[in-house]
Amino acid sequence: MKDMARTSTILPLRLEGVGYSADGTPLLSGVTLTVPAGRRLIVLGPNGAGKSLLLRLCHGLLDASRGRVIWADGSPRPAAQAMVFQRPVMLRRSVRANLAHALALNGVARADRAGRIAAALDRFGLTDLATRGARLLSGGEQQRLALARAWLTGPEILFLDEPTSALDPGATRTIEEIIRGFSAEGMTIVMTTHDLGQARRLAEDVAFLSRGRLLEHGPAAGFFASPATTEARAFLSGDLLW
Ligand SMILES: Nc1ncnc2c1ncn2[C@@H]1O[C@H](COP(=O)(O)OP(=O)(O)O)[C@@H](O)[C@H]1O
Numbered sequence: 001m002k003d004m005a006r007t008s009t010i011l012p013l014r015l016e017g018v019g020y021s022a023d024g025t026p027l028l029s030g031v032t033l034t035v036p037a038g039r040r041l042i043v044l045g046p047n048g049a050g051k052s053l054l055l056r057l058c059h060g061l062l063d064a065s066r067g068r069v070i071w072a073d074g075s076p077r078p079a080a081q082a083m084v085f086q087r088p089v090m091l092r093r094s095v096r097a098n099l100a101h102a103l104a105l106n107g108v109a110r111a112d113r114a115g116r117i118a119a120a121l122d123r124f125g126l127t128d129l130a131t132r133g134a135r136l137l138s139g140g141e142q143q144r145l146a147l148a149r150a151w152l153t154g155p156e157i158l159f160l161d162e163p164t165s166a167l168d169p170g171a172t173r174t175i176e177e178i179i180r181g182f183s184a185e186g187m188t189i190v191m192t193t194h195d196l197g198q199a200r201r202l203a204e205d206v207a208f209l210s211r212g213r214l215l216e217h218g219p220a221a222g223f224f225a226s227p228a229t230t231e232a233r234a235f236l237s238g239d240l241l242w
Pocket residue numbers: 022027045046047048049050051052053054
């Protein structure tokens with residue numbers, strides 16, 4: 001799985017004029033964006049800006065009302081992508097069984113599962129928790145399991161929606177290290193956070209949303225040093241929360 005993203009087939013991901021409306025209310029409008037292979041993109045913006053919607057549209061959990069989400073292989077919702085949420089949804093089974101289930105869903109033969117599960121347990125520090133009920137784990141442990149489950153299926157791109165916002169600082173740092181490790185192996189990352197410190201630590205690129213529109217997109221250094229829009233300046237100084 002180490003070489004999973006070396007020869008990317010589904011990236012870049014392109015969004016062309018993507019919009020999303022609910023009950024006639026536009027929640028996201030005219031989002032045009034390319035996510036190249038191997039980058040770590042942090043999606044920033046005030047509460048309600050549309051960050052979670054954007055990730056759900058990319059991942060294929062929602063269909064765009066306007067515009068198109070285009071994967072390089074042409075498929076509408078390729079398998080080599082995964083998403084991790086703020087609060088992971090675990091089966092009411094053991095840690096090991098949750099990992100086995102993910103492999104089964106992805107069509108991995110039963111005979112090949114044990115080795116891959118052992119590797120995942122080891123890598124994510126879950127070996128001692130393998131037989132524990134997944135829903136009884138701490139928040140940080142559950143999020144490690146969610147990341148292990150995503151990693152097991154060999155995604156080229158991982159969407160993370162506020163993956164650490166329910167975690168304490170120690171667990172947060174652990175998750176950040178895991179994400180860096182994914183990047184180092186070539187996995188493409190698209191992640192939202194409301195933690196600006198975390199955004200500065202992790203971002204290579206930033207996409208800034210406000211009121212359903214993509215106002216800025218580019219290298220993180222430029223965004224943090226000299227944001228181009230009043231909204232982003234206000235957001236970075238803590239004056240734009242909604
Ligand atoms: N299914 C939905 N139906 C109606 N409104 C929604 C739906 N999903 C999200 N919204 C609204 O769309 C806006 C953007 O939501 P969201 O993407 O969750 O924001 P963010 O993640 O940036 O905080 C919010 O105003 C939210 O209330």
